[in-house]
Amino acid sequence: MPKTDTILSAKSLHYFLQLIDTMNYTQAAQILGITQPALTQQVKKLEHAIGAPLFGQMGKKLYLTEAGKEMETAAVELLNTINGVVSDIQEYTQADKGHISVGILNSLQSNIFYQFLGEFNKKYPDVTFTINYFDRKELWRRLDTNQVDMAIMYLPDNTKKEDTNLRHQYNYESFYDDKLVILTHKTTFEAGESYPVSRFVNRKWVAYPDNFYLTPLMHGYFGKKNKPIIPIKIGSTKELIKMAENSDYDTFITQSYYDAHRYEIDSTNLTPIYLKEEHGFTISYVYRKGKLEIPRMQNLLKEWEKFLDKHQNFSKLLVDQIKS
Known part of the structure; x- marks a missing residue:
C-alpha cells in the first residue's frame, strides 16, 4: 500500500489548510483543539509522504513553498470532493432534502406540473429542483445517463426502437390521455x-x-x-x-x-x-427503477399521485390555469 494512502486523510488535509490560514502553529493548534506537537507531527507526515517541505521559514514567519502551494490546491479540491460526497450520501437518505432534476419534452403542455411544484415546494422547501426542456432524443439520453431523475413526455415514443429498455430499466405512469x-x-x-x-x-x-x-x-x-x-x-x-x-x-x-x-x-x-386514423398517446412520467431507492424521489412520486387524484379533471385544470 502506498504511504500516501494512510497520510492524505481528510483530517491531515484539514490541519494543513488551517495552518495556512494562520501561518502560526500555536494559533492553528488552538483553533483545531489539539496540541502544537500534534499539529507539527501531522504536517511532517504530509511532507514525508510527498517528499518535499510544504512550509519554509524566514525568521519567525512561515511561508508556503512551491510544493506547499500545489498541495494547497489539491487539498481544497480533495476536501470539497469528500464533503460533497458526504453531503450527497446524507441527502440520499432523506425524504425532505436534496435535489431533483426534471426533464420535460419541449412540446409538452406542462402548466400542471408547475402548479404541483408550487404546492410541493411549500411543503418541502429544502428539496430543490432543476427543470429543463429537451427534444425526445436528448431527453432519453439524459435519462439513460442519469442526468435527469424524472422525465415528463409523451408515450409511446418511437425514439426507443423497442420497448425492452422501457420495461426493464424504467418505471412509467400515464396520467393523461392526449390526442x-x-x-x-x-x-x-x-x-x-x-x-x-x-x-x-x-x-x-x-x-x-x-x-x-x-x-x-x-x-x-x-x-x-x-x-x-x-x-x-x-x-x-x-x-x-x-x-x-x-x-x-x-x-x-x-x-x-x-x-x-x-x-x-x-x-x-x-x-x-x-x-380517423389517430390512435392517441399519453402524457407520462418516466424514471429509472433505481430512483425508487431515493427517499426524496419516493416522496415526490407519492405527492404527485396525491396531486393527480385531487385534480382528476386534467383538462379543466389546464383551462382554469389559463383563465386565472
Whole structure:
C-alpha cells in the first residue's frame, strides 16, 4: 500500500489548510483543539509522504513553498470532493432534502406540473429542483445517463426502437390521455368531427420541427406514399398557431394545448377536427427503477399521485390555469 494512502486523510488535509490560514502553529493548534506537537507531527507526515517541505521559514514567519502551494490546491479540491460526497450520501437518505432534476419534452403542455411544484415546494422547501426542456432524443439520453431523475413526455415514443429498455430499466405512469387536434382552414369540415387523412394529402402545413413528437407522428399517419407538405416549421406552439391563422396553412397541436388555449385561437379562421386514423398517446412520467431507492424521489412520486387524484379533471385544470 502506498504511504500516501494512510497520510492524505481528510483530517491531515484539514490541519494543513488551517495552518495556512494562520501561518502560526500555536494559533492553528488552538483553533483545531489539539496540541502544537500534534499539529507539527501531522504536517511532517504530509511532507514525508510527498517528499518535499510544504512550509519554509524566514525568521519567525512561515511561508508556503512551491510544493506547499500545489498541495494547497489539491487539498481544497480533495476536501470539497469528500464533503460533497458526504453531503450527497446524507441527502440520499432523506425524504425532505436534496435535489431533483426534471426533464420535460419541449412540446409538452406542462402548466400542471408547475402548479404541483408550487404546492410541493411549500411543503418541502429544502428539496430543490432543476427543470429543463429537451427534444425526445436528448431527453432519453439524459435519462439513460442519469442526468435527469424524472422525465415528463409523451408515450409511446418511437425514439426507443423497442420497448425492452422501457420495461426493464424504467418505471412509467400515464396520467393523461392526449390526442392530435387538426386546425384547418377547410370550411367544409364540421368542428369536432373526424376525417380521413386522405382529405389532407394536398394541404400545406405549418408544423413543429422534425425532432418534436407530433411531426413524426403525423408523418406516420400519412404513410410513406403521401408525406405531409410542410413549408414552415416552428418550435413554439403559440407562434405555430399564429402563423396558421395568418396564412392558408393548416396545423396540428395536442388536445391538452387546445383545451388550455382554445379561447385564444381564432375559431372563425381555424376549425378543430380529428383524424380517423389517430390512435392517441399519453402524457407520462418516466424514471429509472433505481430512483425508487431515493427517499426524496419516493416522496415526490407519492405527492404527485396525491396531486393527480385531487385534480382528476386534467383538462379543466389546464383551462382554469389559463383563465386565472
